[in-house]
Amino acid sequence: QVQLVESGGGLVQAGGSLRLSCAASGRTFSRNTMGWFRQAPGKEREFVAAITWNGGITYYTDTVKGRFTISRDNAKNTEYLQMDSLKPEDTAVYYCAAGGQYYSGINYYPGYWGPGTQVTVSS
Numbered sequence: 001q002v003q004l005v006e007s008g009g010g011l012v013q014a015g016g017s018l019r020l021s022c023a024a025s026g027r028t029f030s031r032n033t034m035g036w037f038r039q040a041p042g043k044e045r046e047f048v049a050a051i052t053w054n055g056g057i058t059y060y061t062d063t064v065k066g067r068f069t070i071s072r073d074n075a076k077n078t079e080y081l082q083m084d085s086l087k088p089e090d091t092a093v094y095y096c097a098a099g100g101q102y103y104s105g106i107n108y109y110p111g112y113w114g115p116g117t118q119v120t121v122s123s
Helices: none
Strands: 003-007 010-013 018-025 034-039 046-051 058-060 068-073 078-083 092-098 117-122
Touching: 003 092, 018 034, 018 092, 018 117, 034 068, 034 078, 046 068, 046 078, 058 068, 078 092
Parallel strands: 010 117
Antiparallel strands: 003 018, 018 078, 034 046, 034 092, 046 058, 068 078, 092 117
């Protein structure tokens, strides 16, 4: 059974940092794209970032470019999202995603999802 489990969410003040982790089990994703999405209250889930299997290509939604960094460790079957200079508008449930189809830009359609981790940024 494939599982993705996020960790690292929490409450932080504006301007602070958090590092999310997503550990995958049940299969390897070392040859697949992985990514992060988020869903704020009352809004639809939105793409945040993606990273191709070898880390050769990363892509970010415009609102997080320059502040968030996605990375992965294929030996650990884990991906990360380093979030710096956090803003209140970054408050959302963050979801790990893996596998599926990645075309380009924000056009990523994951095959697997984690249950999500809450990130709250206070002003």
